[in-house]
Amino acid sequence: DTGVSQDPRHKITKRGQNVTFRCDPISEHNRLYWYRQTLGQGPEFLTYFQNEAQLEKSRLLSDRFSAERPKGSFSTLEIQRTEQGDSAMYLCASSLDLGASGGNEQFFGPGTRLTVL
């Protein structure tokens, strides 16, 4: 499968625990994005990387959230001290950015569904 993959697909945790999700983008893509989607809503942007550099963070990304992309390939999203309000689908997307005139279609992964009890 050459698409975006995410692991795990489902995660159930207790309030206060830490969780970490992984995203593997399409191999030649230099940009990687994290979004959060709750039921009945569109995806909400959290953060994105260009290669290994984290270039933008949404105000939705509280101090309990941290994301890394250490070698410019896969990325991890960690949530510390989870709260019930963190329950959502966490989507990863990747794109190949070729500059201002280049294509930037974002390809989404299947998501990780987080349930905080």
Add this chain to the structure above:
Amino acid sequence: GENVEQHPSTLSVQEGDSAVIKCTYSDSASNYFPWYKQELGKRPQLIIDIRSNVGEKKDQRIAVTLNKTAKHFSLHITETQPEDSAVYFCAARGGADGLTFGKGTHLIIQP
């Protein structure tokens, strides 16, 4: 930041008829407007996109129009089929690089 409004939230059409979904955006710097289709339990998939230097784009039964002056863009699906039933999201990319999505339109194709 960018704000995207999408209407209607639910759209029911007879099979074979056309469907139109409309979105408005707030950031005049936005330059890229994709439309995604999401079936229940699946990932969003791009169906068509348009850039700010183009007013209209068509791909078979799907077309998108963009009015930069009014800051709105629309998705048109002609000759609707049962497999078109899904949730459709519009999005905009402005000065920041993350996409801002609308709240979605649940399209129901009635046989």
